[in-house]
Amino acid sequence: MGQGDDKDRIxxxxxxxxxxxxxxxxxxxxxxxxxxxxxxxxxxxxxxxANIGEFFFDRHPGVFAHILNYYRTxxxxxxxxxxxxxxxxxxxxxxIDETDVEPCCWMxxxxxxxxxxxxxxxxxxxLDLGHEDxxxxxxxxxxxxxxxxxxxxxxxxxxxxxxxxxxWSRWQKKTWALFEDPYSSKxxx
Numbered sequence: 113m114g115q116g117d118d119k120d121r122i123x124x125x126x127x128x129x130x131x132x133x134x135x136x137x138x139x140x141x142x143x144x145x146x147x148x149x150x151x152x153x154x155x156x157x158x159x160x161x162a163n164i165g166e167f168f169f170d171r172h173p174g175v176f177a178h179i180l181n182y183y184r185t186x187x188x189x190x191x192x193x194x195x196x197x198x199x200x201x202x203x204x205x206x207x208i209d210e211t212d213v214e215p216c217c218w219m220x221x222x223x224x225x226x227x228x229x230x231x232x233x234x235x236x237x238x239l240d241l242g243h244e245d246x247x248x249x250x251x252x253x254x255x256x257x258x259x260x261x262x263x264x265x266x267x268x269x270x271x272x273x274x275x276x277x278x279x280w281s282r283w284q285k286k287t288w289a290l291f292e293d294p295y296s297s298k299x300x301x
Contacts, residue, residue: 122149123166124180127173130166137183144207146183175202182208190217196224 122138124131124146135150148154149167159168169176175194179202182188190199190213199221203210213221 123164124149124176125166125168126171126176127169129173129176131176131180133180133183140183140186141208146180146206171205172198172202175199176206179203179206179208182212187214188212188217189214190221192220196221200225 120134120136122133122135124133138146138150141147149158151157154160154167155162160166161168172194174191175198178189178191188208200210210221
């Protein structure tokens, strides 16, 4: 290697793990945080240790390896062993658009968001499993301990095992559609 290559080399310490690459590699994705490291005034704008000649970022080192590989290969893959929100946060920090994730990894990357959206559709205020419906009129007035009164209360609330008009049946069609019909809603997709 010649002298010019050493000047083009850059050391980036991410979470204690040192990575070496070339400034020309970092310039492959303009407008991103790593491309800014290739600029001449980068040591003044980032955490740079002039004594050891490296930039330091207190970020996830495992995810950074995938991000740096994206600059080298032009293909952004999502590690299967990293939580989706963490990977999403790291992409945002480094200034990389999530739509650059390769098609082979897109489902892995998106599965956390789709799970959150599905859960939100159930928790949208309409489904509240932690609270009982108020007792129907007249049931509270009956004497406690009476089996007939208890059965009446359960039937009125739809809690009878052989009664399908309870709380579950209100959500049963929506739940089945969510899992069985991908075109029934945006959450099912």
